[in-house]
Amino acid sequence: MKRSGLLTFLIIFTALIFIGRLFYLQVLNNSYAVPALNSSAVKTTYDYPARGYVYDRNGTLLVANQLSYDIMVIPREVKPLDTLEFCSLLKITKEDFIRKLDKATHYSTRIPSPFLIELSKNDYAYLQEKMHKFKGFFIIKRSLREYPINAAPNVLGYISEVNESMIKKNPYYQLGELIGTAGIEKTYEDILRGTKGVKYIQRDRFNKEIGSYKNGIYDTLPVPGKDITLTLDSKLQQYGEALMVNKRGGIVAIEPSSGEILALVSTPTFDPNLMVGRERSKNFTKLYLDTISNPLLDRGLQGEYPPGSPFKVITALAALQENVITPSTTIRCINNKYHYGNRTMDCHCNTFGSPIELNKAIYRSCNSYFANAYKKAIEKYPTSTEGMDVWSNHVKSFGLGNYLNNDLSVGQKGLVPDGNFYNKWYPNNRWTATYNISNAIGQGEILTTPIQLANMTVAVANRGFYFIPHIVKTIKDKELNSKFTTPINTTINKEHFEPVIEGLFNVFENPRGTARGSKVSGIEICGKTGTAENPHGQDHSIFIAFAPKDNPKIAIAVFVENGYWGSRWAGPIASLMIEKYLNGATTRPWVEQNMFNGSLQHEYEKELLQETIDIEK
Template sequence: MRKVLLPSLIIIAACLLLLRIFYLQIIDDSLKLKSDNNAIKIKYDYPERGYIYDRNGKLLVANQPSYDIMVIPRDIKNIDTLEFCQLLNITKEDFLEKIAKAKVYSPRLPSVFLPQLNKMEFAAFQEKIRKFEGFYFQKRSLRDYQVNFGANIFGFITQVNEKLIAKNPYYNSGDLIGKQGVEESYEEVLRGIKGVKYFQKDKFNREIGSFKEGKYDTIAVQGEDINLTIDAELQKYGEELMINKRGGIVAIEPKTGEILALVTAPSYDPAILVGRQRSKNYTLLYRDSIAKPLFDRSLLAEYAPGSPFKILTGLVGLQEGVINEQTTFMCHHGFSYAPGRFMKCHGFGPHQLHNGIALSCNAYFGNVYLRIIGKYASTPYAVDVWSNHVKSFGLGQFMGYDLPTGKKGKVPTSKTYKKMYPGWGYSGKTIVSNSIGQGEVVMTPIQLANMMATVANEGYYYTPHIIRKIKGEKIDPKFTKKHYTTIDKKYFAPMISGLFDVYNMGTASGLRVEGIDICGKTGTAENFAKIGGKRVQLEDHSIFVAFAPKDNPKIAIAVMIENGGYGATIAGPIASLMIEKYLRHKITRTDLEKRTLERSLQSRYAILGGLSDVVLKEMRIKDSIAKSKIIVPKVKIDTTKRN
């Protein structure tokens, strides 16, 4: 039996192998399509990308036709190179360089020779395409922007590189892919499905008909349309208010986590990154290392939060039981917490939670913080208790929103201070600047906005997101999941009351909008930079956070203006205007609007290092800027004294 078993297994295996080979070669000929078969030509039919709409159904991004000239190097025969180059307005050197590059990719497979011809260029070349064997047209679609704002939200379309082609078999040379913004996040939804057609060729390389009568052909399927959570009018207005300033604005609908506006400044018209000039314009934007128009400050810029962080200090103090609403601390334009140490403040007299928030008393919240740390006898555990409460608001971590870029910010822990201060006894007075958002805590504008949405919801938030609807699909369920903080709901009411009076009798009393109950908090964050090797204090950052209406909030917002000075000077007016624009679709505080639109901080930014060569060059050719739709990156400052 054993003597028969081994030969039997060998015979059975051989038979199975032969049957498989017979099936693949005789019955199933689909593998032929995957080989480099000389007798088969493959043509792709590229679908339109899905359209992009705002939350109200306004069309933001559509498509326009574009044509690539493709080349198969092996098929080039007896062409008039000079005539070819003249038709396409390229040099012979360009021609040879592009052909050499195509040969490196593959002598037999098509690759892009010249991308993104417009209709006129296509029409001129189409008449003579028959004279240039080895070349053909590939129709594609490029983005057609219906608006001149929102570049950081949309991202852009670019050609895939060889690394991506090797990694993802869907893409071929010359294919387009979304980069940055929703174009990248929702690439697989927006791109659609390519159609494929197979053609039989004769020995003279001429098409003689469909391969297998079109058995393997597929039709293109257009990409799915998407609706963003963005309110187009609010986004446009926010970008207008930020002209001649640097910073970010983020507005969120508290009850859903939907992002209503995501403004970064300076920005640019998304249309300049479409067509043959895309690469040139992108290089101009990329090289501007001063204004950094490609840097999304609303998601990537990390700042000390300043006084808005006092909201969390007060809530943690209430939760930990070290204060109540009646707890009183005295302020004498500051308070002494150790011999020879002093925290500056602009208040005076006794402060409790309500007026501590309304008047933004540093002394009050410094004392609250000392009590929080002191509750646990100045042990490492004390810092971590405070840190964990703060992190429950989504701080110090990636938030999980549906955009491809972001920063975690920073919330220090006991490990942070163990590295910073070896042998330190965890005394609260050493790190008390955390209490007013001037310590080691740093936040992005979207984290600040989410913090205010959480306060507006009295203790919970939804992961911020920018997708509202995908045609034929459901959005990720993680965006409908509530995230609860470690702070009991009952402690939010007194905090909200204080935030409401910031507008009524506090630091933002001049920013009220009649008929809208706004809760807000001013912020002024110290700002340091190294200039000439020295650490120099610069003009403070202007910060403002708010939500409205007080009851049943519809919008939460954070505004960060670099080097803008006091929070109520620039950031505050922008927040009030954005809130009224969203809730009423009109502006009654035209005085604030006029002042904000006219406010330029360019001179302050010039002081920080001067305008970049790119910006200076573009400013000298304003006419060409207007024609190419390039928006000059703006800079900022004025010499007005702080209010």
């Protein structure tokens, strides 16, 4: 009986396995419900959807679609043809024909491959009547991008053909199809692309198409991509790009109450329409090989620079939080130098040895004051490593030293050193704050990107918190990721921000403030000028600001490479951007024209010459 029972159990168990497997294959798994792509009896064709449109925050159309026509080939179906006539019609050489056909054959003899892409409407109309003569070749319609406004190519990105490595990663794509390769086209590819439709066509034994496979029950319709509205203000973006003509650098403007990016300028820039059409590859190669101007580098997201004097804001806040200074703490800046041991750090505050407190230190940009504050914050703890770690955590809480977890396709994390960083340089904790005192004024080892500086400014404007900066405002029929609407708090108590903000306000308002020349009547702006040392040439010009002082609507960071000092280029550009955004127009035409017409090309040429000389040495 026991053996009989065991046999019965094994039979039932085996039967259940077979039944379960059949149920999975026939009901749950639909991969066998449609014909295999390599079946000679069934031809698979795709119907490509229109990509989603892209708008700015005010409803201005930034990215649209235009019809394109691609000639496809199925190599095994190609019959002998008049090659010269075909090449003449397509305006290609016989060598091009052979190369393209070989490439398609190498990919697959059965699956359609692109032979010639992005034909014009006129070419399509002319070819359509003659394609019956060339067996194995056919034309499909596809959507290409077009850009009604020449602005923000670094934000919008572009689409290009998938390559074989992309197909291996994502089998949704077939050779010749298009994919978002940069900008929001890349970040939001799954949303913008939609879903392509599929049609299965039955063939007879003579390989002739005889109709839909099983009356089209497995065919699917294309689903258009979803429209996206960006946080960008296209007018502000275009204005910023105009101000930065003949200059290199980045501008990032953010709405403090939401983290929405209002402008993301990178110059030198290029026309986004260069990345569309049959000349795309040639244009991309030209831009890519331009290593002097580097227009494909998004300097607002990828440019890593010392933050210079704007970083003094963080130095002050960290020192206030650690209770090593108060707003009334004073120091004397003797002979415009900070003395430590037998060394000195230059200063340009011109206070002539009179007592200087936090407010004046900010609007006069006193290096000595912030070096003292930094040193006290580090030396508060038993070891320099501990003090440096605490200081580093305060700095990183403003979003510095990381990628910010935003929805932008590229970026750099910058650098905020901690105790271990210096322990590698000076083993056994044999170092003190004076070894890296330049950190206090945004030099030393600290590196930031313009978007990080803008985000830092947002956190100050909000008195201690920020939202992850992001470029997409709304997606049709889809909710925005909740991470963009969740505030992130810094490690600094709210009460410490007011005295610092008052100092930033006096940068504009005090007769001796470093940005008094960029003051805008009727707008309370808070900001900080900066100059970052450049070992290869003229120093960089930096400026951060927000406005209005209370209930701020815009925070901005401007970085101009080789721009001398903060108030020369970056300061006026920032104030013009703020005025343009808040008031819709500017009231200082002489300043505006100076920025529009000003050029730093001579500085870039001098720097390039010096770099060439250094290499030859």
